[in-house]
Amino acid sequence: MTRFKIPLNKGELQEGKLKRIDVSDYSIVLTLINGKIYAMDTVCSHEGGPLEEGTLEGYNLICPWHQGIFDIRSAKASPKTDWVTDLNSYKVTVDENNGDIYIDTQ
Numbered sequence: 085m086t087r088f089k090i091p092l093n094k095g096e097l098q099e100g101k102l103k104r105i106d107v108s109d110y111s112i113v114l115t116l117i118n119g120k121i122y123a124m125d126t127v128c129s130h131e132g133g134p135l136e137e138g139t140l141e142g143y144n145l146i147c148p149w150h151q152g153i154f155d156i157r158s159a160k161a162s163p164k165t166d167w168v169t170d171l172n173s174y175k176v177t178v179d180e181n182n183g184d185i186y187i188d189t190q
């Protein structure tokens with residue numbers, strides 16, 4: 085496991101908005117839902133659509149290209165859109181003293 089500090093502070097994330105971060109070899113989309121941060125791969129498993137430009141409906145992140153659906157909590161593909169496959173989800177840790185965000189990769 086590798087832990088990265090990402091170049092974004094929790095205070096810069098807005099509730100329900102998507103934000104892309106490129107760190108090391110990872111391209112990750114983050115969002116804040118009910119005050120909790122979620123992070124998953126941002127390149128769609130279908131044809132590489134940019135999920136940071138997608139739509140968030142509850143915990144469903146919908147790809148802007150062909151509307152594949154992922155659960156942002158787990159990065160699992162929805163069985164309703166079986167043209168997409170599961171992506172990687174990342175554990176997020178926040179330093180509550182200063183808002184620094186850390187991502188754990190496998």
Ligand code: FES
Binds near residue numbers: 128129131133149152
């Ligand atoms: S590229 Fe995402 S559903 Fe096709």
